[in-house]
Amino acid sequence: MASTIRVRATSSGETTEVQALIQHPMDSGFVKDSKGEFIPPHFIQQLTFEYDGKTVFSADWGGGISKDPYVKFSFKGGKKGDELKVSWVDSKGATDTTTAKIV
């Protein structure tokens, strides 16, 4: 199955800018469906970015993050061609992981 995570990591020499887009419903539990019943909560709770064996950025998320979440950050260092590992775990215990090459 194709990964739910799309990552773009761009090195400027000094810093690496990371943008990630994840396919996920991010159901908060506060939205009703067409029958008027609440859609149960189902959202990513933790998202982690690792470079060179170290966590460079991590997120704790609630149901208030938009569907198909997007996040952007930058860290010092990061060499072109090196890999960045991205993983998430959601409120139902599902996970996904991917690696992206820094360009």
Add this chain to the structure above:
Amino acid sequence: MTNTHDGFALSRRVVLQGAASVALVGLGSTAFGLAPALAANDKYPEEAFKQKSGADAIKLLYGKTAEPSDKVKLDAPEIAENGSVVPISASTTLGDVTSIAFLVTENPNALIASYKIPAGTLPSVANRIKMARTSNVIVVVEAGGKLYSATREVKVTVGGCGG
């Protein structure tokens, strides 16, 4: 440094360990499969994300209160036509930043996201959030062990939390 979030995580951990050892006795090897999943989850500040009030969420997350600072910059649209996707970003000129959190005071649960900023990562984050209605958006920055915040009102034309 006292931190109620750590204290809370610790007490949860103790409870989980207790539960795991009980499970070990009762269920034998099945407990081994269960324990790592619980351990991976214990850092998630579940109670903070369940709070209705932003102040309560900040207290649970950090164990202290934030003071407004002009060194914290919050970028948000003045008017959001679609409350289900509101682009919000924050950055700061403060040094020694360890965490950045976003809250929407009028949402059913105020806390949206909490980001850990390790040393070497720039104190700047962009994300997209849901807003149920017109509300203050608050960004909290933890720098040098203290909390600083910036607040902006975002007017929402069509809410994004339904219900």
